[in-house]
Amino acid sequence: MQLNELLEENSTKTISERTNIAEENIDHLMNNDFGAIKRVKTMGFISILEREYKIDLSKLREDAAAYYDQKGDDESVTLGLPIVEEKKGRSKWLWIVVPVLLGYASWYFFTQFDQSQLKSLLPFNEAKSVESTTSDDTANINEELSIKNVITADENDTEIPNNDTNSSENY
Known part of the structure; x- marks a missing residue:
């Protein structure tokens, strides 16, 4: 059974609803218009149709492979590396540096401050x-x-x- 025979039994709308393939992509496959669809999608759509309707579309697969080989467009799939997010929040150093600075400021205040003013401030x-x-x-x-x-x-x-x-x- 070929794609044409499948389309005689079912409409493009029912095929689209069952396979979740857009109607225009089914039309492109029926007309052997492989230039409108990328290679990966074309092969995927053919596999989905074969699986759902249990038909052999090897002729259509060979035609698509020949078209993309002739076109010479080697499409590559790039996989992005996962992005490692930096921790948001305060680091451990902040919890160490702030008390040290407060301690130093207190020590400086009590040792270097004018003694006459300090004596009047002390209870x-x-x-x-x-x-x-x-x-x-x-x-x-x-x-x-x-x-x-x-x-x-x-x-x-x-x-x-x-x-x-x-x-x-x-x-």
Whole structure:
């Protein structure tokens, strides 16, 4: 059985649906128009038709092979090598370098920074500053409460508070 006999029994549309070969490619095979299809596809289409319809298309295969040999077009198939993708993300070196840099920056800050500014920033120096401010405050309070200051303040007061109801101060 040849391709022509197959086409008499079945339409190109039914052959196309069963084999998944485009109708125009079936027409090219029927008309022996091998120039419109590449060699690999032509041989593949012939193999599919032979398998699906259990027919012998060796004559068509020989005609196609003779056409491509005469044409002298050696088509080669190139296979690409798989592309190795690089890892995306942070490397191990980042996790090592960042802490080392932070440690060095901290060491430099504490050893090379101006000592007067550093002493004012450190929290354990607060106790000394609290002691100095409390001693100054207690000295001022002691001076204000001394008997001399109280007596002189009473002598300087000339105003005597009234017990009037209009007075704003209540004793």
